[in-house]
């Protein structure tokens with residue numbers, strides 16, 4: 001980051017510089033005066049500074065009307081009389097889009113609306129800038145000129161800077177009569193309803209906590225510039241020290257992470273940054289406002305950058321600014337990790353380890369600006385049963401610490417400061433939900449068998465020791481899929497064989513004799529740990545991952561197999577190999593396993609009572625030649641998540657592909673049916689462990705395709721058991737068979753009708 005020189009720093013222009021303007025605004029705010037007089041003086045000062053014929057300030061009223069509050073250059077009689085509806089005219093257009101509008105001929109713009117009372121016939125150039133605070137448009141600042149001209153980039157930046165300061169002043173209530181200030185306060189705190197991406201289902205009625213809290217309320221202007229400059233210098237020195245400490249504490253970091261942190265340190269010591277902050281303070285702003293101003297400019301600039309590396313750095317700079325604000329307020333990171341009861345945490349992004357850092361008794365919901373349902377954070381949240389919603393930038397902007405919130409992780413709905421009836425509606429929903437949970441709990445010890453007598457085994461998917469108590473609460477037969485890679489993903493370095501062994505032992509102890517199927521680490525693709533130097537691939541899902549990586553890197557699979565053998569000493573061991581493509585790959589891993597068994601014999605160490613090896617069938621080629629793979633293994637597992645991705649050539653991580661092809665497509669179901677037939681013919685048990693099996697309609701289809709063994713997330717076990725106990729499998733099988741040839745794109749609607757006709761409980 002270097003000093004930006006003459007390319008557009010608003011603080012660095014001659015006579016009409018925003019620095020002079022900010023000083024003037026500060027004087028106006030310091031004078032003892034009525035609200036309207038202050039507002040008018042502000043408009044005058046802005047107009048004079050920007051050499052504008054008109055400067056007007058429109059503010060938003062509670063009923064979403066934009067009222068002319070002050071003007072220089074338009075008819076004074078129009079003040080408080082001209083009221084524009086939301087979206088009306090250019091002012092309404094700017095408010096609605098929440099973006100600046102810079103045009104040389106106002107009347108040529110399609111949104112222009114003529115208001116005779118304001119007297120703007122002679123005006124041509126128009127610059128409108130929204131006044132925004134915490135994501136809410138509070139009004140619009142308008143600059144107009146008689147000449148037809150386009151305002152320069154610097155003028156735009158200056159106007160935006162003024163608008164940000166205005167937003168702060170308006171929100172602080174210093175600029176309005178009492179009742180108007182109360183109205184702005186209501187506007188800033190009105191109920192918000194948002195819908196984003198559902199990630200982990202569940203309802204939380206709770207209190208908002210912010211992962212990156214905004215600066216505490218502060219003054220916009222400083223009383224004593226010299227003192228404030230000193231405060232800034234001290235704040236920066238403290239910040240630099242905290243970054244140095246952080247680097248020293250993490251001295252064992254991998255080269256890649258170190259590189260990232262070093263860049264961070266460069267920013268903290270950057271002279272250009274410090275100088276810009278100081279200039280802003282010299283112009284009269286408080287340190288906090290200066291940090292916000294400079295960061296707003298940085299953001300503006302970085303957003304234009306096309307280089308992904310630079311855009312990444314925007315996050316670093318944002319983070320550094322937040323640290324500086326914290327350092328100025330004397331707050332520490334520890335204070336922020338303190339959560340209220342029933343906390344819903346709002347964050348831009350969260351790593352899996354960060355979730356585990358919080359108090360689990362208090363953390364009851366998560367809302368992210370980023371996030372995908374297959375992300376590691378999602379997997380951890382799912383296993384902790386914490387409802388989670390992603391991709392809601394707006395929620396992060398609008399929520400404030402301590403707000404009442406309701407989130408529904410099933411529908412992706414977020415209510416911030418909800419009305420009482422929303423809360424009571426959700427309380428009812430929660431009560432129904434817990435009634436259903438009670439019913440499932442009662443089913444726990446009843447046999448899982450269809451009405452016509454077919455036994456079905458329901459297993460649970462897991463990835464953390466934390467998941468294990470669900471075995472007991474759900475009554476699952478065992479763990480059908482234990483994703484061992486989670487330990488690799490949440491560790492700062494490659495887990496040692498002994499730490500792996502310790503984890504597997506804990507899992508087996510917790511399973512208390514029920515079977516656990518350990519899948520060897522399915523790393524690569526999206527699942528790369530920070531310490532792994534993964535080669536960038538164009539198609540990582542189809543690249544060097546899973547078993548392929550294990551075969552090429554014995555150093556990865558050997559310690560894991562050693563750990564599994566050690567943990568299962570004296571008990572049954574089930575090892576599942578991910579992403580098998582060809583039969584020889586199974587042979588390669590079996591050979592390593594053999595050598596590890598021999599090693600234990602040589603060392604006189606005990607062995608597991610039995611060792612069973614399974615193959616995950618998640619690549620069409622493996623399904624197609626199952627007869628060659630099946631003889632090499634003891635059991636089979638269908639990984640429907642990957643299988644569907646490769647079957648439909650449809651990236652499971654892609655937001656645009658989500659829901660495009662249904663797993664209830666008759667072609668996919670036929671393919672699964674073929675695989676099940678081959679597994680049966682080979683006499684090898686087959687379990688379906690893709691997430692889709694949690695969809696009750698898919699579970700029905702799988703049963704009808706002769707797969708009476710499913711592994712699903714813990715929350716799906718109760719509902720599926722209830723459904724299975726109500727099904728007549730012979731009837732269902734006869735119903736499905738002819739439909740497998742159907743040209744339809746999905747059997748969903750037909751299956752739904754089938755279930756409805758027979759009153760099958762789908763939820």
Ligand code: PEP
Nearest residue numbers: 618639640641642689690
């Ligand atoms: C699958 O692919 O269906 C599966 C169960 O494994 P994962 O989701 O971990 O890839």
Ligand code: MG
Nearest residue numbers: 618639641642
């Ligand atoms: Mg898979």
